[in-house]
Amino acid sequence: MLRTRVLGPAERQPAQPVLKASLDLAARLPRLVLEARRVSASVHGIHGRRRSGPGETFWQYRPLVAGESASRIDWRRSARDGHLFVREREWEASHAIWLWIDRSASMGFSSSLALASKVDRALVAGFALAEALVEGGERVGHMGLTRALASRRIVESLAQAILADRHGGDADLPPDQPLPRLAEAILITDALTPAEGLARRIATMASSGAKGHLLLIVDPIEETFPFSGQAELFDLEDGLSLRVGDAGAWGEEYRQRLQAHRDAIREACRHAGWTLTLHRTDRPASEGVLRIASLIAASRGPGG
Structure with a gap:
């Protein structure tokens, strides 16, 4: 019998010792920060808007x-x-880039085909983008956790705020509030939530004219559903499980519904003027980071 599991926040003390390190965020963060710095070193060409003027930084x-x-x-x-x-x-106007990194239960999933769990890949991508953006002259913050900073210790600031956040693992949608008109958002999520809810949040954030980018983190097994025979599927966010007698027969319908879900999210991004990037966890983290960085650089134009 094949089993797929989603690692949830309730499993902070797993029964299987081999999984303990993957669930302990405090233990993983130093490694993730180092990986993010390695990835950010490969990102070039982001020219920000930093200039002198009234401010505190x-x-x-x-x-x-x-x-x-x-x-x-x-x-x-x-x-x-x-x-x-x-x-x-530094001159501190309303320009800022706001990250939101999904750390809900479904983000803990990692299959045997992946190089990392979705949440680890999301954190590496978010940290790497933050460092590259600050180096390029931008101010970066995490929605609901930090103010927008131009600090050279931006990665440490984000990591500490995430580590101290007791409720971040419960939210699978970003805060429901508009962004300042000149701000820009980067949402990093697996979007395994009803498309209508995510579409509403995107519309709210973009209602002032703010730009945005959605980085969709997916596990290769979630894309292909390569199961056959009996399988047991778990949803730890809702506490549900499902035994499937013939998983292979479900494959085509699953892929069709997944495509419809993605199409709805893609349409929400298009309507808001946002971009959508799909990133699989069996690919290097640098690919997703470079894609988002290139989109932000392009939005700045030749002169930044």
Whole structure:
């Protein structure tokens, strides 16, 4: 009998020791952060909108320009080498990129064909994009968890916020609120929730004219449904299970319904002017990250 299982938040202490590390987010995060940094190093060409102006975030030191007020001089920095320097802060307008990383129970699934679980791949992709975007001059935050930051420690900030979030594993949809008009969203999810609900959230976020990108994380087995004979299917989000006498006979109908589900999500993205990217977990994480990065870079135009 074939079995497929979805790893849920209730299974923090699994019966099988071999699964314990895969469920312990605190133990996995250092490895995921390192992998994300490796992936982000391959991303180039994102030119952001950072410039000096009123704000709270330190950006850079620059030499004092003749005619500027002496009150702008950073005397501690200037004392190091005898030249006068000004401490510039980043201009913080409403431009920001907002991540939302799905960590619901279905994201814990990983088949024997995958290189990683969906949630691990989503975290790596989100962290890698955040670091690449900040390096390119953007401000990045996680919806409902952090403010938008231009910090060089953006990955650590996101990881700490996610680790401290006690309810993130219960939400399979992003927050139901519009984004600022000049903001941009990146939703990273398996979208295994009714398409109508996700479509409504996308419409709400885009109602102000905000741009967005949906990165759909899928396991190869979810795409192909390669089962035959008897199978037992589990849905740990709803606590349901289903015994199937002839799984092979279900395959074609399953794939048709999956395609209809994807078409509805694709139409919601098209209607909002958003992009949709499909990423399988049997492929390198860099592929999905580079695709989203190229879409964001293209939206900036030749001059960023």
